[in-house]
Amino acid sequence: MNLPIYLDNNATTPMDPRVLEAMLPYFTQKFGNAASRNHPFGWVAEEGVDYAREQVAKLIGATEKEIIFTSGATESDNLAIKGLFEMYKEKGNHIITTVTEHKAVLDACKHVEKLGGRVTYLPVKEDGILDLALLEEAMTSETILVSVMYGNNEIGVIQPIKEIAAIAHKYGALFMTDAVQAVGKIPVNVITDGIDLLALSAHKIYGPKGVGALYVRRKGPRVKVTAQMDGGGHERGMRSGTLNVPGIVGLGKACELCQQEMESEAKRLSALRDRLQSSLLELEESYVNGNVEHRLPHVANISFKYVEGEGLMMAMKDLAVSSGSACTSASLEPSYVLKSLGLSDDLAHSSIRFGLGRFTTEEEVDYAIEVTKKSVLHLRELSPLWEMFKEGIDLDSIEWAEH
Amino acid sequence: MAYSDKVIDHYTNPRNVGTLDKSSHKVGTGLVGAPECGDVMRLQIQVDDNNMITDAKFKTFGCGSAIASSSLATEWLKGKSIDDAMKIDNMDIVEELALPPVKIHCSVLAEDAIKAAINDFRVKNGMAPIESEKVHH
Numbered sequence: 001m002n003l004p005i006y007l008d009n010n011a012t013t014p015m016d017p018r019v020l021e022a023m024l025p026y027f028t029q030k031f032g033n034a035a036s037r038n039h040p041f042g043w044v045a046e047e048g049v050d051y052a053r054e055q056v057a058k059l060i061g062a063t064e065k066e067i068i069f070t071s072g073a074t075e076s077d078n079l080a081i082k083g084l085f086e087m088y089k090e091k092g093n094h095i096i097t098t099v100t101e102h103k104a105v106l107d108a109c110k111h112v113e114k115l116g117g118r119v120t121y122l123p124v125k126e127d128g129i130l131d132l133a134l135l136e137e138a139m140t141s142e143t144i145l146v147s148v149m150y151g152n153n154e155i156g157v158i159q160p161i162k163e164i165a166a167i168a169h170k171y172g173a174l175f176m177t178d179a180v181q182a183v184g185k186i187p188v189n190v191i192t193d194g195i196d197l198l199a200l201s202a203h204k205i206y207g208p209k210g211v212g213a214l215y216v217r218r219k220g221p222r223v224k225v226t227a228q229m230d231g232g233g234h235e236r237g238m239r240s241g242t243l244n245v246p247g248i249v250g251l252g253k254a255c256e257l258c259q260q261e262m263e264s265e266a267k268r269l270s271a272l273r274d275r276l277q278s279s280l281l282e283l284e285e286s287y288v289n290g291n292v293e294h295r296l297p298h299v300a301n302i303s304f305k306y307v308e309g310e311g312l313m314m315a316m317k318d319l320a321v322s323s324g325s326a327c328t329s330a331s332l333e334p335s336y337v338l339k340s341l342g343l344s345d346d347l348a349h350s351s352i353r354f355g356l357g358r359f360t361t362e363e364e365v366d367y368a369i370e371v372t373k374k375s376v377l378h379l380r381e382l383s384p385l386w387e388m389f390k391e392g393i394d395l396d397s398i399e400w401a402e403h
Numbered sequence: 404m405a406y407s408d409k410v411i412d413h414y415t416n417p418r419n420v421g422t423l424d425k426s427s428h429k430v431g432t433g434l435v436g437a438p439e440c441g442d443v444m445r446l447q448i449q450v451d452d453n454n455m456i457t458d459a460k461f462k463t464f465g466c467g468s469a470i471a472s473s474s475l476a477t478e479w480l481k482g483k484s485i486d487d488a489m490k491i492d493n494m495d496i497v498e499e500l501a502l503p504p505v506k507i508h509c510s511v512l513a514e515d516a517i518k519a520a521i522n523d524f525r526v527k528n529g530m531a532p533i534e535s536e537k538v539h540h
Binding site: 306309310 | 436441
């Protein structure tokens with residue numbers, strides 16, 4: 001077992017060697033521009049791109065003409081939201097999303113607001129799931145888009161996508177989902193789920209960084225987005241720029257591998273995750289954040305009360321994990337996702353996200369359990385809050401000097 | 404962001420972790436910060452009849468820099484008179500631990516905890532608390 005252990009697979013994943021192998025020829029031998037129509041170098045590159053487009057489409061139940069390659073999910077989210085608003089603003093100016101979305105969606109929505117759009121940011125329930133009744137209440141005749149992420153990056157909660165899409169469609173709006181964390185991990189199908197636009201990224205599914213895709217529905221209804229970058233009119237005019245052929249080939253291969261291995265991998269990972277989670281919950285005053293039934297198989301977000309997340313991560317120096325505590329930011333604000341579940345600030349500061357992946361072994365998980373337990377106990381020995389809790393002092397009764 | 408060796412040293416081997424009897428009139432306790440902000444420090448001093456600090460203990464809920472700042476503070480407090488201890492400046496802690504700008508608040512908190520502990524002792528022993536007029540960085 002090599003240290004440190006990587007358990008931050010929601011941030012990014014290592015590239016699968018099989019993906020790298022597929023990409024390599026496209027750097028040096030098959031280096032052509034996929035848009036060069038008049039010589040074999042271009043044809044070979046285009047063939048690689050076309051094949052990748054099929055691989056991506058297949059994973060999400062789409063057709064290859066519906067796949068727009070981008071530089072990653074942030075670009076896909078931006079293109080979808082801004083591009084759709086620009087295209088459909090005559091029809092209506094209202095967009096609905098949730099407060100737990102990724103910043104790429106939230107900030108693209110803020111941009112739309114500056115352009116005269118109206119955006120509703122719906123809260124989520126305590127378990128992180130959107131209340132469908134609230135969504136229905138928020139729908140208006142002006143609503144052109146509902147954008148709700150498939151699986152959450154911090155807590156792994158999976159939204160009731162099919163039901164959300166049905167509500168959007170009932171009121172004549174389109175439905176978009178940022179599916180970065182879900183695609184390749186759980187079955188996602190744009191037809192049966194009723195998805196009109198979907199953003200995905202290669203580096204979350206053991207592919208390369210710097211490449212992603214946007215699915216744009218072509219039939220029933222035909223959806224169009226206004227390009228956000230001007231140029232040669234690539235990707236059916238929706239995204240100009242010379243195609244990143246090696247990256248796209250890698251994304252395609254990554255999708256194919258996920259499709260083949262997803263079912264068995266999801267079983268393996270959820271068993272490992274459950275083992276990690278149940279062991280860590282043996283610690284007093286530890287809590288899982290978010291719904292545990294509708295959750296991605298590889299994620300567990302756990303709060304260890306009376307221990308601060310960043311301090312804890314420092315104790316677990318051989319584990320690469322992520323914390324909901326943002327002690328390094330000027331604001332000292334903890335995770336907005338955890339706060340939107342109604343978690344108090346101190347519990348949000350005490351959270352750790354464990355993200356398992358394709359290369360996580362049982363041995364590593366056992367080591368992580370041991371190190372985490374030891375670190376939590378060590379830091380509680382140092383924690384004045386833990387001492388007060390043990391003495392039966394109600395921490396809420398103390399007048400803290402907020403700084 | 405990488406931590407300095409000194410922060411890692413204090414974090415890994417924190418000095419003077421513990422609790423003094425806060426009901427004793429020879430003990431001053433300073434509890435500063437707030438759980439919502441992600442750091443709470445409790446610093447305690449034991450003072451002898453000559454107003455010299457003979458022992459210091461801390462417990463901290465917070466990041467590595469907060470733990471290191473309070474650990475260092477306890478080291479510096481021991482053997483100082485309460486008047487000299489009042490002069491400890493947060494920037495001395497920043498310098499000693501090589502704290503980056505985003506962690507300066509940890510040193511401010513440690514200085515606040517020192518002052519709060521001393522004032523707690525002063526009030527317990529019939530002395531007026533000393534108001535700090537310093538504006539923090």
